[in-house]
Amino acid sequence: MIVLSLALLLNINSYAAYLKNVPTVVKNPDGTEIRCFATGDEYFNYLHDADGYTIIQGEDGYYYYAHLENGKVAPSKYRVNSVNPSKVGLKPNVLISPEEYQKRTTAYWKDVDDPTGKAPHQGTINNLVVYIRFNDDSEFTTPRTHYDQLFNPAEGISLKNYYQEVSYGQLNIESHHYPHIEDFSTNLSYQDSHPRGYYQPYNATTNTIGYQDDDQSRVREHTLLVNAINAISDQVPTDLVIDGDNDGRVDNVCFIIRGNSEGWADLLWAHRWVLYSYVVNINGKRVYDYTFQPENQAVVSTICHEMFHALGAPDLYRYTGSGFDPVGPWDLMANGFVHMGAHMKRKYSKNKWISQIPTISEPGEYTLNPITSSENNAYRINSPNSSSQYFVLEYRRKTGLYEGNIPGSGLIVYRINTTAGDGNASGPPDEVYVYRPNGTTTVNGNINQAFFSAGSGRTSITDNTNPSSFLANGDPGGLNIINITEAGETISFTISEKVGYVLTLKAQPWSAGTCDDLTNTPPYTEGTEVTIKATPIEGYGFVKWTIGDQELGKDNPMVFTMPDHNVEITGHFEWGAGVNDNSMDNIRIYPNPMVGTLNIDNLNDAKSIAITNLIGVELINRPISNGSTQISIDTEGLRAGIYIVTIKLNDGTKYVKRLIKQ
DSSP states (O other): OOOOOOOOOOOOTTOOOOEEEEEEEEEOTTSOEEEEEEEEOSSSEEEEOTTOOEEEEOTTSOEEEEEEETTEEEEEEEETTTSOGGGTTOOSOOOOOHHHHHHHHHTTGGGOSOOSOOOOSSEEEEEEEEEEEOTTOOOOOSOHHHHHHHHOOSSSSSHHHHHHHHTTTOEEEEEEEESOOSOTTSOOOEEOSSOGGGGSBOBTTTBTTSBOSHHHHHHHHHHHHHHHHHHHGGGSOTTSOOOTTOSSBOSOEEEEESSOOOTTOTTSSOEEEEOOSSOOEETTEEOOEEEEEEGGGOOHHHHHHHHHHHTTOOOSSOTTOSOOOSSGGGSTTTTOSSOOOHHHHHHHTTTSSSOOOOBOOSSEEEEEOBTTSSSSOEEEEEOTTOSSEEEEEEEEOSOSTTGGGSSOOEEEEEEEETTSOSSSTTOSSOSEEEOOTTOOSSOOOOGGGOOBBTTTTBOOEETTSSSOOBOTTSOBOOOEEEOOOOOSSSEEEEEOSSOOBOEEEEEESTTSEEEEESSOOOSBOTTOEEEEEEEEOTTEEEEEEEETTEEEEOOSSEEEEOOSSOEEEEEEEEETTTSOTTOOTTOEEEOSSBOSEEEEEOOOSEEEEEEEOTTOOEEEEEEOOTTOOOEEEEOTTSOSEEEEEEEEETTSOEEEEEEEEO
16 A cells, blocks of 8 residues: 655644645656645645645656545555546545544644743744755845845835734834845855755655654654754843743744645644744743745745744634635634734733723614724624623724735624633534524634624624524523614614514515515614515516415505514415516417427517516517517527516507417
């Protein structure tokens, strides 16, 4: 059996960097190139093609499409690009199991006494950036100016600018580059004594010097970093404050590695870790926390994500690989290059950036500034049904360098579970869960539509809305937010003292028309008057409203008084109700049923003829020339079924007839 050894170097609980679809080129032993993509984090990253078919290297050094073999990811018999994988029974997204993933994330944690980042959250962090290349690498060709632009500009997208904004001016990060050079139009790096293959997984054919187990890979990485630190330590000025919180450790070191990330090579992937295997100092301060970026992953979003790890924050995506996404694009520590949520800012800045989130409970209207504002940017509402879970409400406005990346502007509502620990890596349960339409405890729903606003049509969240304010176990959470306003300079919402209920409208037959809530401010409290309207399509007429078997009335529009529970109302339509199907003023339409050609005779003063299906989709529209009294229409392209023919006269009169196509 041919199986690739998936040796894992970095098993750090709650501190990862998940990247998707990183363009990658790998080579077979015969020199043929395979252009593919790498996706994952340091715990499990893998190669795949554009259609998601997993690619894995066999012991012969060639790359194969992957399949599962005894529950493990293994090479199939098909080399990449030799077949269409979908035609030979292969499946896309062949990955390790959630259990294996979780095992990897905890395998080495036992040896780390203090994993949490401890860099200061106020004042200045002097971040050290160290460049490394391997023995078989040429010098960096990208000038130092390029990398400095990722870190130091006060304006524009950079590490410094990002943390200035999200901390409301309280944290300043100054980055210093090593080895030291005066001319930033060039670059200079520490060159290791080993080639790149030494830091990649072992392969019996193509990489016999690679690491073969977790311990070996850990020792190799940490030794590499120790040697790099020793090479540049005497260049760091003694008066440069590199331990801002006086804990005896350098606040942070960022290593940038020459070359690209490599799928199936866990070491060469962006990550944050701690240098616990060895003691190495700079000016008497121990190097412990560090971030690590291959050259092609040294982008501002990844650098910012890893820096918040260094500040103590966990990931908000799950490590299980289940596809469940508790937070999505709404937080830096999930999948967004955006602000962190107010809860993350408060808790993981140790109450520095946001000192507290005010708790509200009294009925009434409340207003929030955007999360980019340092004041009045979030509220907490305790759940009446749980002592360990509560809700946070904040306004996210789609504007600016970072918040411009969110899917839309509106009120974001999320649940905090104080029993879940830090972050979502080991979820469920999750520390943070963002409510979104159609989301449940097991179904993702639409996370990109999580924002509430009048403009979005989502103006409330209660135990009776979609989404509802469910707790981690699915029980009602007791939230009762209504009347969420437009997303402008601020956003407002109301805590209702009355329970809101949901009105659902449906049409019968479903294709005969639409039923609409003209009041459109759900949910509705008991006694609220709601105006509903039925709109039939051509050929149908409205007949009545019902709840179950009980008739409500025939008025259209109709005013309905909301009861003390959710309710579903059906609008009934019938063919020809309100339309005289036979009143055609001697106009003849034949044959019926239609077979091939449809003929219409005695067209006096007719303007046009249209044929639609029963859901109102217009399939044929033919103008009629003045003076024409007869027209023929080819209906061969219509499927068998029922169709509606509408003839319009120049004076606005409309004739409708239902026909059958065989």
